[in-house]
Amino acid sequence: MKFTVLSLFPEILQGFFDSSIMAKAVERGTIDYELINIRDFAFDKHRTCDDAPYGGGAGMVMKAEPVAMALESVKSAGKKTVYMSPSGKLFNQKAAAELADEQEIVILCGRYEGVDQRIIDTYIDTEISIGDYVLSSGETAALVVIDAVYRLVDGVINSESLEEESFSGGLLEYPHYTRPEVFQGLKVPDILLSGHHARIQEWRHEKSLEKTRKNRPDLLSRETTSGYETEDQDGLD
């Protein structure tokens, strides 16, 4: 799978592709990426990429021409084109799984007050927000999406670790412990040392339920004393 990211500050993203699990996935050829500097497509003397908004108001707007040319340079049929935006559809695990099925995703990062609306109308398939808050730039938001998506691509990480983690079964994940057995007087729960696989599973499920009830009761649509039901997440479509 390939990520093509269009940005005015592509160096913000470079470190992520150069590090840890992502670097290994790139080296193996499981993940490919291309970082495009939108400023390379601004051809006036000052390589201007922003201008004042029509209608007045604070801030600057990313100009349509350089962004359009940058998009034209990479766009072809079959590439999903995404714009990071606080007014987009809310990103979640289901949306990440949908995007992980794509061959290539083109991600446009905004700056200032955002990009000229005509870019969105002409080139963008989906606008994605990573949460109900405003960031100063789309690069950090794009990194969140890339991170959540690439780890779901076959061959990037062990599929067993994906099965049990938060959101996959509609619940938050159970707590983890590793050596030492006693840390600052706190002992690892006995059950985890028992070697009794079925009882460990049961304990983990109870802890997941407890944590979800405490931190994210909204994920539980209906609770009974004997069981629970989880809310299905909405995807991007």
Ligand code: SAH
């Ligand atoms: N004026 C805009 C905010 C622009 S923030 C508004 O009020 O809606 C500048 C850029 O940061 C945006 O173009 C977008 O690319 C990015 N951004 C900010 N918050 C974001 C969020 N919650 N999710 C995704 N991208 C975001």
